[in-house]
Amino acid sequence: xxxxxxxxxxxxxxxxxxxxxxxxxxxxxxxxxxxxxxxxxxxxxxxxxxxxxxxxxxxxxxxxxxxxxxxxxxxxxxxxxx
Numbered sequence: 001x002x003x004x005x006x007x008x009x010x011x012x013x014x015x016x017x018x019x020x021x022x023x024x025x026x027x028x029x030x031x032x033x034x035x036x037x038x039x040x041x042x043x044x045x046x047x048x049x050x051x052x053x054x055x056x057x058x059x060x061x062x063x064x065x066x067x068x069x070x071x072x073x074x075x076x077x078x079x080x081x082x
Contacts, residue, residue: 007029008029010028011024012024012025019054020052020053021052021053021055022052022053023051023053024048024050025048025049027046027049027067029045030044038077047069047072049065049066049067050065051063051064
């Protein structure tokens with residue numbers, strides 16, 4: 001979402017179990033800057049991400065995330081990403 005001005009992040013769900021926390025986040029913004037060789041479209045961008053934060057000694061030890069950036073790119077260009 002670096003190419004969006006003032007992106008909004010909404011936490012949809014948080015699950016804590018054992019030594020990890022999982023967070024589902026929805027992100028929206030307006031595509032205002034170049035990214036992935038895509039000129040600004042002025043269109044609304046949206047994607048979601050799932051983030052897992054393992055803890056060790058009461059602190060975040062690492063982070064793992066999965067998001068649908070290719071889906072967002074397809075929405076911008078209406079072409080498939082190869």
